[in-house]
Amino acid sequence: MAALTLYHGWRSSASRRVRLCLAEKGLAFESKVIDLAKMEHHSPEFLKLNPNGVIPLLILEDGRALYESGTICEYLDETWPDPSLRPADPYGRALMRNWIRHIDGLIGNLIIFNWVHGMAQIAQKWTDAELAERLARVPSKERREAWLRTARQPYTEEERAEARERLKTALLDRMEEALAADYPALKKVLGDDEFMRMVERYVEVYPSRSYTLNRLGDHVPEFVATLDDLPKKDFCCDLARLEYSLTCVFDAPETPPLSEDAVRAVPQEAWETARLKPIEAFRLLEFDYPASRYLGFVDEENPAPRLARKKTWVVAYRHEYRVHRLDLSQPAYELLSALASGKTVGDAIVSVMTRKWRPAVKQSNLFEWFRDWMAEGLFQAVELAR
């Protein structure tokens, strides 16, 4: 059987997609470089294989032709699955396809932006007769227009700047949308313009490296902390940490919480030396501002008040597939932290009882906290000392 044959251009972005895929899979191919300036891709032989008259084009081992770079890459990935380049789950693959469509829809801007280099110099030298003959072979109206413009009326600097802006904006808008979904309170505090400015700077430092934007915002807390010119920076840092933790809690693996029966089965005297293991979807947070309260206003679409500096403590967790936040008093936070760090129940309690809180921690407080935390399913296991 013949090897794969790729008709492509070294500087064509769509061809590059396919070359990257072939390289990842270590697939050898026969390379047929198409000279776009000579319009080799509009020759009758080429158009027979790809009626759209564009590159890349892949000829399979059995001689069948395949075009559209996104489709070719999917075909290659299905046929040579190792290493797999697509998400394993159908939803992930659906997101990936939306991205491919999105990028495919932007290629017209790339033409406006790029064709003045190289392509225009050559096309401008064609006589009217040569141009007419060439244009007659271009299958799509849109590309015919692009070639005509390139040959006779090159895209102006202004048009190129607009195309560049559309490319940049289309991508940035998607990223802003993704970050605004994860950081609504941060966006509210900063306002739309300042938030967008933050996003622009953020993606320069932490560009997206994935087919999905789901975890694009993972570095927002550390990034915000570096922005000395950010308005209300300290408050923003708190909000960013809170909102980031909520995304982690949302995505954390499901670990079934302790059942009531399991709790009841622990002999009374065993509790002191027992250890409680929190569920995976569990984050403890300490703030300088009432960040969680502020987020509450934003969630309910109420006008958010100005909130003064005040220490607050929160546990974020997922219970029955919903993300929750529970405000904690400082001693309750310390107790939960001690338990989460692996201290025995007895030691954790002693560590908070020996400190002088105002108001003092009473037995009844401890009882209520444990009852609430168990009811909210914060722990996945109780480990008994041997």
Ligand SMILES: N[C@@H](CCC(=O)N[C@@H](CS)C(=O)NCC(=O)O)C(=O)O
């Ligand atoms: N959606 C197509 C786009 C292909 C495409 O537009 N290729 C460009 C090069 S990147 C091309 O062949 N341009 C020549 C022309 O339009 O005449 C794909 O992804 O394969």
